Amino acid sequence: MHDCEYYQELMSRLLDESLSDEEEADLREHMRTCRDCRRLGAAFTGMTAVLREDLAEPPRDLARGVMERIRDEESSAPRRRETGPKGRLRPWIRLGAAACLVLAVAGMATVTLRGRAKSAQTESADAALTDTAVAQARSAGAEPDGGEPMTASINGGAVYDLRDAASGAAESAEAPAEDAAPDEAAEAPDPAPSPAQEPLPVYDAARTRIGVIPPENIPAFEALITDGGWAEGTFEYMLKVEYNGKSYAFADSEDGTLVWWEEPSTQPLLSPGTFPQLRQLITMDAPALPQ
Amino acid sequence: MTREEERALIDHVLDGETEQFEKLVKAHEKGVYNLALRMLGNEQDALDASQEAFFRAYRSLDRFRGDSKFSVWLYRVTGNVCLDMLRKAGRRRESSLTDEDGEDMPLPDERSDPQRELEKKELRRAVQRNLTKLEPGFRQALVLRDVNGLTYDEIARVTGLEAGTVKSRIFRARRKLAALLTRDGNFFEPSPSDTTARKGGGRDA
Numbered sequence: 001m002h003d004c005e006y007y008q009e010l011m012s013r014l015l016d017e018s019l020s021d022e023e024e025a026d027l028r029e030h031m032r033t034c035r036d037c038r039r040l041g042a043a044f045t046g047m048t049a050v051l052r053e054d055l056a057e058p059p060r061d062l063a064r065g066v067m068e069r070i071r072d073e074e075s076s077a078p079r080r081r082e083t084g085p086k087g088r089l090r091p092w093i094r095l096g097a098a099a100c101l102v103l104a105v106a107g108m109a110t111v112t113l114r115g116r117a118k119s120a121q122t123e124s125a126d127a128a129l130t131d132t133a134v135a136q137a138r139s140a141g142a143e144p145d146g147g148e149p150m151t152a153s154i155n156g157g158a159v160y161d162l163r164d165a166a167s168g169a170a171e172s173a174e175a176p177a178e179d180a181a182p183d184e185a186a187e188a189p190d191p192a193p194s195p196a197q198e199p200l201p202v203y204d205a206a207r208t209r210i211g212v213i214p215p216e217n218i219p220a221f222e223a224l225i226t227d228g229g230w231a232e233g234t235f236e237y238m239l240k241v242e243y244n245g246k247s248y249a250f251a252d253s254e255d256g257t258l259v260w261w262e263e264p265s266t267q268p269l270l271s272p273g274t275f276p277q278l279r280q281l282i283t284m285d286a287p288a289l290p291q
Numbered sequence: 292m293t294r295e296e297e298r299a300l301i302d303h304v305l306d307g308e309t310e311q312f313e314k315l316v317k318a319h320e321k322g323v324y325n326l327a328l329r330m331l332g333n334e335q336d337a338l339d340a341s342q343e344a345f346f347r348a349y350r351s352l353d354r355f356r357g358d359s360k361f362s363v364w365l366y367r368v369t370g371n372v373c374l375d376m377l378r379k380a381g382r383r384r385e386s387s388l389t390d391e392d393g394e395d396m397p398l399p400d401e402r403s404d405p406q407r408e409l410e411k412k413e414l415r416r417a418v419q420r421n422l423t424k425l426e427p428g429f430r431q432a433l434v435l436r437d438v439n440g441l442t443y444d445e446i447a448r449v450t451g452l453e454a455g456t457v458k459s460r461i462f463r464a465r466r467k468l469a470a471l472l473t474r475d476g477n478f479f480e481p482s483p484s485d486t487t488a489r490k491g492g493g494r495d496a
Contacts, residue, residue, distance in 0.1 A: 008462070008466060009458075009459075009462045012458075012461060012462035012465050012466075013458065013462070015465075016436060016443065016458075016461070018443065018458070040466070040469055043469035043472060043473060044465055044469060046414065047414075047418050047465070047468055047469065047472060048437055048465070050414055050415050050418045051329070051418065051422075051433070051434070051437035051438055052437050052438070052440075054415050054418075055321065055325050055438070056324065056325055056328055056334075057321070058320040058321055058323075058324035058325075058338075058341065059324075059334070059338050062316070062320050062324060062338060062341055062342060063313055063316040063317055063320060065338075065342045066312075066313075066316050066342050066345040066346055066349075067310070067312070067313050067316070069342065069346050070309060070312060070346065070349055071309070073346075073350075074309055209375075209378070251451070259451075
């Protein structure tokens with residue numbers, strides 16, 4: 001015997017057509033005898049009909065406004081993609097590349113960068129992952145097996161020379177963009193127009209901005225990154241950060257911000273107060289970023 | 292537009308045919324606008340948020356990997372824009388955005404008899420008014436489901452939650468909304484055998 005709460009959740013799922021035949025029969029039997037659940041069911045049905053059917057027409061000037069803003073943007077800063085495969089960078093590529101530099105120069109790590117075909121072209125990313133290119137970081141005196149391997153899956157970049165990447169990071173924090181074709185990705189990266197000079201906003205999982213990483217702190221943050229890769233089935237690019245023997249995760253969001261990653265169904269892996277070094281790196285009371 | 296056509300269009304835009312982006316805007320403006328409208332509760336903010344979302348999507352278009360529907364990706368961008376706006380509004384003044392749509396407007400206590408159209412209109416207004424009282428993360432899940440028609444799995448992708456959490460959030464959002472609507476005097480058809488819960492018959496019946 002289930003309680004009403006159980007049946008009320010079934011009602012909600014019935015609206016979403018995610019009930020089994022048995023569950024539906026069970027629910028209907030319960031509804032027959034339970035007035036409260038019938039009333040709630042009627043409320044669910046009524047308000048859901050409003051939400052599903054009562055759609056507004058978008059204003060006519062919505063699209064026009066978007067296109068005008070895009071034209072303004074294009075006239076001042078055209079999209080760079082047509083100039084080559086190395087377009088705008090995700091912050092994590094910059095972070096990853098710079099982290100490579102830090103570790104390579106320190107001679108502490110073997111750095112493995114796995115090429116991954118562009119998923120739009122190759123849906124079987126697993127197969128692409130076997131096409132792994134290993135670039136070992138050997139700056140003068142570096143022992144490749146001297147530390148924990150650092151792995152970064154970069155979407156689209158196959159062969160990826162770490163020293164180029166590292167020097168690119170040193171000069172410009174630039175690295176091959178995710179859309180780079182495999183044979184093009186080995187080229188030395190283009191310099192980018194000072195991408196690392198912007199503060200990096202950090203949000204919590206509810207998209208509340210908890211602060212920014214000021215430009216001068218980004219290298220120190222980068223030094224903590226040990227891994228990165230696409231989280232399966234999400235839009236998230238995950239960054240693994242290690243500190244004091246514990247691992248923490250950040251998610252890169254699609255608008256170039258960082259999100260403290262909250263593991264599903266668990267407590268947040270970290271809150272600003274639990275990670276002193278990161279907390280110092282993230283300015284908690286920074287003024288709002290200009291839009 | 293098929294997914295392949297959409298992908299081709301995106302590639303054209305990425306290759307410099309900026310004007311092609313307008314087709315993508317036109318194809319998705321209704322879903323984006325209605326998501327924003329339900330999240331924010333008024334038309335001006337919804338327009339602003341929609342335009343901002345499309346603009347951010349344009350700038351980030353090379354990050355769209357094509358392993359989900361473009362609309363789902365767009366809704367994620369839109370949701371983040373809306374959550375940002377709600378947060379900023381909350382800082383400025385408590386719920387200035389969310390309570391704008393007639394919060395202080397008194398509801399008629401008695402409804403003249405058959406006016407079902409009026410009732411329906413009132414219900415629509417009440418749904419929006421009370422929707423904006425839900426916690427934004429719950430509101431987002433519910434709106435993505437009922438307004439945008441996303442599946443639990445798609446909503447999980449948009450929000451970064453597990454599908455099970457999405458399911459439970461939607462349920463809790465519905466239950467809360469139903470409670471608010473009932474408290475607000477918006478009664479729903481009682482079952483035929485139910486004599487105490489007659490429309491207008493009493494909130495605590």
